[in-house]
Amino acid sequence: xxxLVESGGGLIQPGGSLRLSCEASGFIFSDYSxxxxxxxxxxxxxxxxxxxxxxxxxxxxxxxxxxxxxxxxNANNSLYLQMNSLRGEDTAVYYCARLLGDFxxxxxxxxxxxxxxxxxxx
Amino acid sequence: xxxxxxxxxxxxxxxxxxxxLSCRASHYVTTYLAWYQxxxxxxxxxxxYGTSTRATDVPARFSGSGSGTEFTLTISSLxxxxxxxxxxxxxxxxxxxxxxxxxxEIK
Numbered sequence: 001x002x003x004l005v006e007s008g009g010g011l012i013q014p015g016g017s018l019r020l021s022c023e024a025s026g027f028i029f030s031d032y033s034x035x036x037x038x039x040x041x042x043x044x045x046x047x048x049x050x051x052x053x054x055x056x057x058x059x060x061x062x063x064x065x066x067x068x069x070x071x072x073x074n075a076n077n078s079l080y081l082q083m084n085s086l087r088g089e090d091t092a093v094y095y096c097a098r099l100l101g102d103f104x105x106x107x108x109x110x111x112x113x114x115x116x117x118x119x120x121x122x
Numbered sequence: 123x124x125x126x127x128x129x130x131x132x133x134x135x136x137x138x139x140x141x142x143l144s145c146r147a148s149h150y151v152t153t154y155l156a157w158y159q160x161x162x163x164x165x166x167x168x169x170x171y172g173t174s175t176r177a178t179d180v181p182a183r184f185s186g187s188g189s190g191t192e193f194t195l196t197i198s199s200l201x202x203x204x205x206x207x208x209x210x211x212x213x214x215x216x217x218x219x220x221x222x223x224x225x226x227e228i229k
Contacts, residue, residue: 044221045166045209061217095166104154105154105172108156108213110178112167
């Protein structure tokens with residue numbers, strides 16, 4: 001069974017930094033591209049970052065580009081999101097999500113973690 | 123950025139009814155359109171991708187259609203577990219974007 005478990009969320013002051021982790025199990029982690037998707041309280045979903053299976057390609061939504069860094073450790077089946085210069089609008093539940101495939105119609109999020117809440121507030 | 127617009131925002135439905143949810147893209151996305159279901163307090167779940175391909179273990183009462191800029195998710199006979207928020211998502215261009223969601227609630 002595919003499992004994705006996020007951790008690292010919490011309360012952080014504006015301007016602060018936080019590192020989220022996502023531990024994967026039940027599948028060959030190194031075979032899959034991974035993503036972070038967030039959801040502000042009571043709001044919709046927002047894709048924020050992608051990393052290819054071998055870390056060669058990374059993408060970010062403009063609102064986090066330059067502040068957030070996605071990375072992965074295939075040896076330890078883990079995905080990370082380093083978040084710097086945090087703002088109030090970054091307050092959200094952060095989900096890690098696996099990409100079904102890397103080509104064509106399969107570039108969709110087929111497995112999701114339960115999410116970790118990040119609250120940016122003074 | 124491709125903007126995804128879903129309608130209606132909320133749909134009040136009785137169990138057993140047929141439901142049609144709409145999603146419009148601001149630019150052409152071919153068939154690179156997915157639908158997700160999110161029940162309260164849960165993570166999203168992939169329902170349909172490539173406009174019309176059901177994901178693993180998704181019941182046949184869910185079906186997707188459309189192309190280009192206009193898409194539809196149909197639930198043929200609404201079950202109690204289907205009351206949730208539904209999101210469409212385009213994945214033709216970066217950034218991948220979601221619609222704002224349609225909430226299907228009990229009438």
